[in-house]
Amino acid sequence: MTRLLLIDDERPILETLETSLTSEGYDVMTAETSKEGLRIFEEEGIKLILTDIKMPGIDGIEVLKKVKAIDEEAEVIVITGHGDMDTAIAALQYGASDFITKPIRDEVLLLALERAKKTLAMSQQLRSYTEHLEQKVEEHRLELRQAQEELIRNERLATIGETVAGLAHYIKNVVTALQGGMHMVERGMPRHRPQMFEEGWAMVQRHVGKVSDLALALLRYSKERTPERSICRPNDIVSEVVELFKDTAEEHNVKLKTVLDPNLTEAYLDRDGIHRVLVNLVSNGIDGCIYDTDTSKGWSVIVKTRIETNTESAETIVFEVTDNGCGMTDEVKQKLFSRFFSTKAGRGTGLGLLITQKIIHEHGGEISVKSKAGRGTTFSVRFNHYMPNVSPRAICYASEKEHRLRAQMEKALPRALQTLQSVKKTDSNA
Ligand SMILES: Nc1ncnc2c1ncn2[C@@H]1O[C@H](COP(=O)(O)OP(=O)(O)OP(=O)(O)O)[C@@H](O)[C@H]1O
Numbered sequence: 001m002t003r004l005l006l007i008d009d010e011r012p013i014l015e016t017l018e019t020s021l022t023s024e025g026y027d028v029m030t031a032e033t034s035k036e037g038l039r040i041f042e043e044e045g046i047k048l049i050l051t052d053i054k055m056p057g058i059d060g061i062e063v064l065k066k067v068k069a070i071d072e073e074a075e076v077i078v079i080t081g082h083g084d085m086d087t088a089i090a091a092l093q094y095g096a097s098d099f100i101t102k103p104i105r106d107e108v109l110l111l112a113l114e115r116a117k118k119t120l121a122m123s124q125q126l127r128s129y130t131e132h133l134e135q136k137v138e139e140h141r142l143e144l145r146q147a148q149e150e151l152i153r154n155e156r157l158a159t160i161g162e163t164v165a166g167l168a169h170y171i172k173n174v175v176t177a178l179q180g181g182m183h184m185v186e187r188g189m190p191r192h193r194p195q196m197f198e199e200g201w202a203m204v205q206r207h208v209g210k211v212s213d214l215a216l217a218l219l220r221y222s223k224e225r226t227p228e229r230s231i232c233r234p235n236d237i238v239s240e241v242v243e244l245f246k247d248t249a250e251e252h253n254v255k256l257k258t259v260l261d262p263n264l265t266e267a268y269l270d271r272d273g274i275h276r277v278l279v280n281l282v283s284n285g286i287d288g289c290i291y292d293t294d295t296s297k298g299w300s301v302i303v304k305t306r307i308e309t310n311t312e313s314a315e316t317i318v319f320e321v322t323d324n325g326c327g328m329t330d331e332v333k334q335k336l337f338s339r340f341f342s343t344k345a346g347r348g349t350g351l352g353l354l355i356t357q358k359i360i361h362e363h364g365g366e367i368s369v370k371s372k373a374g375r376g377t378t379f380s381v382r383f384n385h386y387m388p389n390v391s392p393r394a395i396c397y398a399s400e401k402e403h404r405l406r407a408q409m410e411k412a413l414p415r416a417l418q419t420l421q422s423v424k425k426t427d428s429n430a
């Protein structure tokens with residue numbers, strides 16, 4: 001049964017229309033004032049309205065405007081005075097579906113109502129179609145996402161085989177070296193050959209360290225993680241990393257320098273992640289110098305930071321690590337980010353850049369490389385620079401302190417091991 005709202009201030013007309021339209025099968029609601037009519041319309045959500053134009057207070061045109069403002073789909077038929085064409089045209093301009101003139105003739109009214117009902121049914125059909133369309137698109141999008149995830153999972157499974165092969169090879173090399181070290185220790189100890197013992201022990205230590213590095217690297221590589229961002233000072237992270245490599249660089253005649261942008265005061269990044277990225281890049285830079293055969297060069301590794309602003313005033317944080325070491329051939333450049341790719345003959349795991357890239361991508365950042373064989377290499381890392389609205393500075397400074405302590409510990413550890421070794425040496429000499 002179609003529900004219909006009748007609004008007319010003349011009670012006899014209202015009653016007559018109610019009776020005839022009810023007998024035509026309409027579920028009729030009536031209102032003697034526009035205000036009352038609008039209230040019923042809003043409360044009941046009626047879609048078909050028949051309203052008189054001339055009414056005290058809010059007239060029919062106003063009723064029409066208000067109805068259309070609330071529900072564009074609702075169909076309003078207006079009743080105008082005989083010959084009042086201007087009002088009828090105005091009503092059509094404001095979106096009335098039809099007009100009928102007084103005195104009302106039943107057949108004209110019924111025809112107008114039928115037309116309005118048809119339009120109503122069509123627009124409802126269109127709406128439901130559109131809604132279903134959106135739902136269908138959403139369903140397809142979901143299916144597509146699931147298929148993509150499935151594809152990634154399969155790809156991962158397929159690469160596990162390769163990964164295991166690469167790992168087995170690496171571990172085999174480390175185990176061989178460990179066995180060599182143990183052999184030297186075993187032979188050096190009973191024969192009181194401290195130098196052999198020392199060398200064997202150092203080999204064992206080095207390779208145990210490699211296994212633990214490998215385990216950590218694999219953990220980092222395998223874990224899906226979102227960056228734990230906090231407000232940090234990028235320049236401080238660079239300084240800490242450079243401090244970590246100071247001794248190694250010095251030992252190999254590599255000058256380790258920084259050029260830090262003073263405008264880059266704070267950033268919202270995962271401090272640990274950025275630390276790891278820089279450790280990997282600086283260590284590669286120093287290795288690049290160590291592996292360089294041109295000894296006439298004054299080798300250097302320079303770490304730069306800067307902040308760039310594009311035309312839309314968006315800011316980018318840039319970290320750059322440049323070395324003038326051996327550089328890379330095009331072939332090496334192509335394989336850079338592949339699993340277990342290393343030219344360091346068992347010295348490297350070949351996971352460093354892969355993990356570096358993963359951390360950067362998790363941040364939504366980018367890494368790029370420029371390199372020339374025999375000339376050197378520059379890695380550039382770029383992140384969008386944005387700060388959260390609430391700045392948890394207290395947390396930030398707490399974590400900065402923790403990082404400083406950790407950096408100090410990392411630096412102190414090799415020295416402690418050295419001391420331990422020399423104590424052992426004195427003992428065995430005695
Ligand atoms: N700065 C650089 N100069 C020259 N070659 C580089 C440089 N950085 C990376 N490479 C090349 O890319 C390879 C892969 O680097 P990656 O850091 O992934 O592994 P790795 O350094 O060999 O081992 P690790 O996993 O221990 O870092 C290196 O073995 C080296 O051949």
Ligand SMILES: [Mg+2]
Binds near residue numbers: 284348352
């Ligand atoms: Mg590396």
